Amino acid sequence: MTYQPERELNLTYDPQRGWFDFVLYSETPKLWGAALNATQQLRDSSRYTQEWIGRLQDTEPTPLxxxxxxxxxxxxxxxxxVFDDPESQSAVAGDGCLCLTTFYDPLTWMPVVKQHYRTVTGNIETWTYWTFSPLSLPEGQVLERLIIDQDAGVMWLRNDRGELYFLPEKTGAGYSxxxxxxxxxxxxxxxxxxxASDGHDVTPDTSQVTANRHLTDWTSSPVSxxxxxxxLAQLRTLRATGTAPA
Incomplete structure (x- = not known):
């Protein structure tokens, strides 16, 4: 399903009545998907997470x-x-905070929620981002670089336009x-x-794929x-030799 905020999704919330109502317009996809989008949690910072956070756009909450x-x-x-309203429902004793802020990723239109956790007096304060992984790149785009981001614990890719995406991932089948x-x-x-696809196929269903032994040895080794x-050239060399060129 593809969607755009404020066009296909219309949501209302009545705090007095305690339920949500929404109308969703969607079109049946031409093919059944092989997986459901995995959830990504970003708590630790890296230069890649900062690049991704920097492009997020504010939006009102949606069902997604x-x-x-x-x-x-x-x-x-x-x-x-709490910084905007010490009496907010998310405020704790006028100083702590448990608020949630909503964004969307303009490249994928995926929803993003930022969780602010602040203890009273502020001795602990963290921001955590939640979103969904895509299940593919947009049609016609190709992976140019695969990124292992151990600082944030995330796998990324950069396409042939230089744009940063989460490596497509399905629920229950994460990478490490x-x-x-x-x-x-x-x-x-x-x-x-x-x-095998020269970077064209990054869909996360690998149930029919048998990895070369060089690749399995490398990904399970501390060197990775x-x-x-x-x-892509380095990935080809890695598959052929078991060594990733510098």
Whole structure:
């Protein structure tokens, strides 16, 4: 499903009555999807997360924002930060805060929720971002660089236009590196798929993909456990030799 805020989704919330109403217009896709979008949580900063955060656009809450939070937390999508209103529903004793702010990513139109956590007196204060991974790149776009962002614990890609995206991921099948396990295995299979398609296919269904042994050995090795960018040419070399050129 694709959507645009304030066009296909119309949402109302009545705090007195305690429920939400919305109307969603959608069109049946031509093909069934192979997966549901995985949720991404960004708490630790990196230069890539800062680039992504910098392009986010403010928006009013939509039903897709509600899908990122619990039913109990959903009303706070409409309440102010303690810095703006010390009496807000999200304020704690006039100084702490549990507010939620809504955005969207203008490249993917995915909903984004920023969670502000502040203890009274502010000795602990954090901001966490929640969103969904895409399931592919827009039609006609190609992966140019694969990014392992160990500072933030996220896998990214940069397309042939220089734009940054989360590496497409499906629910329950996340990627990781540096140890023997399912996450590194999924990542190796994704690299195999990327190399085989020359960067055109980044859809996250790798159930029919068998990764080259060089890739599985590398993704499960400590040598892969650092922030780095890999071009398509470097990924091809990695698959062929088991070594990622500098």
């Amino acid at each position: 924002h509600m899908a990122l939070v619990s039913n109990d937390d959903a009303p706070r999508l409409w309440s102010s930060c 590196v540096g140890y023997g396990g399912g996450g590194p295995g999924k990542f190796a299979a994704m690299i195999e798929k990327i190399v 456990d650092r922030t780095r960018e890999l071009s």
